[in-house]
Amino acid sequence: MFKIDQYAYANKLRQMHPGEKFAFALLTMTICLAAPVPLVHLVVIMLMAGMVVLRAGIPARFYCKLLALPLSFLLLSVLAVCVSVTSHPGVPVYGPVIHGYAVGVTLAGLYQAGLILGKSLAAVSCLYFLSLTTPVVEIISLLRRLRLPSLFLELMGLIYRYIFVVMETADRMYISQSSRQGYASLKTAYHSLGQLVSNLFIKSYYRSSALYTALSSRGYTGDLPVLDNSFRLSGRNIIFIFLVELFLAGLAWHYWRWPF
Incomplete structure (x- = not known):
């Protein structure tokens, strides 16, 4: 977080x-x-x-x-x-x-x-x-009361939460590369960074597909109801x-x- x-x-x-x-x-x-x-x-x-x-x-x-x-x-x-x-x-x-x-x-x-x-x-x-x-949840709830499109609000919430998943994945990949001397020199750093970005895109696409499958299996119809304080x-x-x-x-x- x-x-x-x-x-x-x-x-x-x-x-x-x-x-x-x-x-x-x-x-x-x-x-x-x-x-x-x-x-x-x-x-x-x-x-x-x-x-x-x-x-x-x-x-x-x-x-x-x-x-x-x-x-x-x-x-x-x-x-x-x-x-x-x-x-x-x-x-x-x-x-x-x-x-x-x-x-x-x-x-x-x-x-x-x-x-x-x-x-x-x-x-x-x-x-x-x-x-x-x-918190973002309260901002989205407030925007929902202001009659903003629900699709926009759902995308806003999903993208914000997915940022943490992408950052965690990138951090793990960076630690793994660093432990193998992937950033020991400028040349290896550029090479490792390129691999990190390309693999991060693939993993992010896979995680997003898995997330949508998990939501669909739980009856997701385009709306994620949450309890408002x-x-x-x-x-x-x-x-x-x-x-x-x-x-x-x-x-x-x-x-x-x-x-x-």
Whole structure:
């Protein structure tokens, strides 16, 4: 079981209504995606970090490791936005000139890259809050109450659960290869990795067929009924969510219209 799934079942916000957590994450993410205001993105990142670490009790070190994963991809992605190549002399580019072309960064490019980075990281932090505090079973149950297609929800649940099977199979194969010096050098590492990926695909296909056969033998007709836990809506939490979203919306509106 992944650490994310473990913390989703064992955190201080476990008994909070899933609808409240879902609404809080969705509304906050909508505001930060709609508002091109860096200050709002920074506030959302800090707010979600405080909710996850201080309120839910998730270790700060683990949360920082989770944020470091998308941050590394985002930093590589925004490089394409930062770097500009132009031959127009009126565009201020800070960088060398190579054969009449200025290669470097512009102030507009740096601002746009920072805006994309902050907006993406803020949206990811909202999703981390929901995934670290709410089990997938409860999220699927909530989406079912919102009348989402049952086929989509069943596929969502099966794919999520099957991730653990694939990861366990890959881990066992990697341990087996490592015990036979399969990663002793770069050449053998590439060869072992290729074998791992190809065999993992075959084993995953076989396990998925066996899973479908097991479900069909137990009367599976496209629906997996589960027992839902009972939660009570909290007026204090609803007021808190309303005030936070109102503050973020007001902050976004103010700095969007009057940046200074």
